[in-house]
Amino acid sequence: MSPSALSALRNTQLEAAARVLYSAALPYHNFDHIQDTLEAAEKVIERCREEHIRIDAEVVYYALLFHDAGYQDDHRARGYTTKERYSAALAEPILRRHGVNSVQFDKTLAAILATERDAVTVSAEQKAVRAADLSGLAADYPRFLESSLKLKREHESLFQRALSWDEWQTNSAAVLGHYLTQEIRLTSYFHDGSGESSFHKAVRDNL
Numbered sequence: 489m490s491p492s493a494l495s496a497l498r499n500t501q502l503e504a505a506a507r508v509l510y511s512a513a514l515p516y517h518n519f520d521h522i523q524d525t526l527e528a529a530e531k532v533i534e535r536c537r538e539e540h541i542r543i544d545a546e547v548v549y550y551a552l553l554f555h556d557a558g559y560q561d562d563h564r565a566r567g568y569t570t571k572e573r574y575s576a577a578l579a580e581p582i583l584r585r586h587g588v589n590s591v592q593f594d595k596t597l598a599a600i601l602a603t604e605r606d607a608v609t610v611s612a613e614q615k616a617v618r619a620a621d622l623s624g625l626a627a628d629y630p631r632f633l634e635s636s637l638k639l640k641r642e643h644e645s646l647f648q649r650a651l652s653w654d655e656w657q658t659n660s661a662a663v664l665g666h667y668l669t670q671e672i673r674l675t676s677y678f679h680d681g682s683g684e685s686s687f688h689k690a691v692r693d694n695l
Contacts, residue, residue, distance in 0.1 A: 494526055494529055494530050494533065494545055494548070494549050495530070497545060497546055497549045498549075499586070501586070502553065502582070502586050503553065505582045505585075505586075506519075506522070506553040506554055506557065506579075506582065507519045509554070509557035509558055509578055510522065510556070510557065510559070510560075511559070511560035513560070514559060514560055514642055514645075515638035515639070515641045515642045515645075516635065516638040516639045516641075516642045517556045517559040517560075517642065521556065522552060522553060522555075522556070524623075524624065525552045525555070525620040525621055525623065526549070526552055526553075526620070528619075528620040528623035528624075529548050529549075529552055529616060529617070529619075529620040532548075532616045532619050532620055532623075532674070532675065533545050533548065533616065535675040535676075535677060536612065536616070536674070536675060539675050539676065541612055541674065541675065542612065543612040543613060543616060544592075544595065544612075544613050546592065547592060547595045547596050547599055547613040548599065548613050548616045548617055548620070550579070550583060550588065550592070550596040550599075551596045551599035551600045551602075551613070551617045552617055552620055552621075553579075554575055554576070554578065554579035554582075554583075554596075554600060555572065555575055555599075555600045555603050555617060555621060556571070556575060556603075557574075557575040557578040557579060558571070558574050558575055558578050559571055559575070560646075561574065570604055572600055572601050572603055572604045573601065575600055576597045576600045576601060579596070579597075579600065580593065580597075583596065595611070595613060598610075598611065598613075598614055599611070599613045599614045599616075599617040600617070602614035602615070602617050602618045603617060603618055603621045605666070609672065609673075612674060615672050615673065615674040615678075616674060618672055619672045619674060619678055619687075622667060622672075625664060625667070625690075625691045625694065626686075626687050626690035626691050626694070627690075627694075629693075629694055632694040636656075636660060639660075640656045643656075660695075661695060664691060664695060667691075668688055668691060668692070671685070671688075672687070
């Protein structure tokens with residue numbers, strides 16, 4: 489399939505099946521986050537089209553729908569080393585039921601795993617999914633701050649430990665600093681050859 493807007497690919501039944509794998513009790517990693525990443529991916533795919541970068545929008549769509557599935561669960565207790573691998577396992581039977589073939593599923597799996605902390609992205613689809621997932625870091629500051637507050641509440645709930653704002657800022661700076669060392673070599677917004685793309689600059693401004 490040639491690159492197309494994700495809106496043309498939206499599948500109500502598939503999204504309903506994905507939605508039940510997310511917990512509305514989580515402040516950040518809920519299905520609203522998925523909707524936000526799909527919106528961000530629309531822009532990424534459009535930039536790919538403008539810069540003549542071939543990308544399979546279907547794979548991006550499938551991967552983003554499921555990339556945080558089951559986030560509320562203890563993935564290690566279920567035998568998975570990362571949340572992303574657990575999410576991919578949850579996605580497989582649903583995607584199979586909806587007629588996604590093995591080649592498409594393998595690409596989707598790789599794109600979900602591209603959201604792991606230390607993932608090395610190779611394909612345009614993997615890079616697009618990682619870019620969409622991290623897009624909130626470069627949002628306008630009020631939205632960035634709102635997301636940070638949600639993540640703080642979520643972290644405290646999952647780990648049953650309150651954090652001071654200073655602790656949270658220090659932890660967040662370390663995590664985001666790690667992501668800023670990794671370029672997403674996709675469109676010119678994410679990579680300009682100097683290591684300080686528009687994406688990098690926006691995140692640094694928020695920090």
